[in-house]
Amino acid sequence: MERETTDKRTEKTKASILQALISLSKKKEINEISIRELTEAAHIHRNTFYLHYTDVYSVLSEIEENMCRDIKHMAEKYTPDELRDHVGDVTAEAFRYLYEQRESCILLLRARSMVSSGKNLLESIFERYLTAYPKSFDRNSLEFQVQFQYCTAGALGIVRYWFEQDFTQSPERMAALTGQLLIKGIQGATQVS
Template identity: 80%
Template sequence: MEKETTDKRAEKTKANILQAFIALSKEKEINEISIRELTEAAHIHRNTFYLHYTDLYSVLSEMEKTMCCDVKDITEKYTPKELRDNVETVTAEVFRYLYDKREWCILLLRTRSIVSSGKNLLESVFERYLAAYPKSFDRNSLEFQVQFQYCTAGVLGIVRYWLEKDFSQSPEEMAGITGRLLVEGIQGATQLQ
């Protein structure tokens, strides 16, 4: 019972730190935020912060890790074949999640390189998706590696565009476009529905 209470207290402290971090990041750049400011905004002692994190970048790393795990959990509900056959449905779930976590997305994409903050997230989806293809499929081939990089950069570009437009399009609309681009390429995405 004591461990459960301690865990809940740690979760609440981390949530307060994250909330304060997001609020401060709306006012200034990350490199302008001090630990003292953050701990005051989170209403915690400085030492409490250091029990959980080493610096502000470790907070970002934990956010990114959490998002990767959450997206992986979304995809694990589907078999690899279901992922392959229902790209737009799965993509819509992921875009709804990103919309729900839009403050996190904004913070991560503003402060981290687009490649580092999105590649891990997408790889967690693509790994399951690729399991639907024959084992003879050569993932180390130049063609596959180039296509993977192209798709990763494209999806991250779509998310960044959506962010820059203040998430004004619905997650379903963005997922539909993204799914068609991934499956059918630029020609499929431009066809009228």
């Protein structure tokens, strides 16, 4: 019972820190936020902060790690063949998750480059997706690497555009468009209604 209480207290403390960081990041750049400001906004003592994190960037790293883990778990619910054949379902689930976590996503975008944050998230899905293809498929080939980078960068661009447009489109709409682009390229995207 004591362990459960400690875990809930830790979760509550980390949630307070995250909300304070989100709030402060709307007023100033991440590198301008001091630990003092952050702990005051979170209503915790500095020592409590240092029990969990070393600095503001370690908070961001944990957010990114948690999001990557969550996205990876989404992809792992599907067999590689299901993932290949139903990439739209996984894409829709991922976009709904990103929408639910939009404040954390925006925080990461403000603090890190889109490539470093988003690439890890997308690779969590793409790596699982790729296991559906024959082992004879040369993943180290120039052709594969270029296609992988193109798809990753394209999907990241869509996510960034969606964020910049204040999520005006539904996660399902964005997922459908992204899925069509990944599967059929530009010609497929123009066929989405």
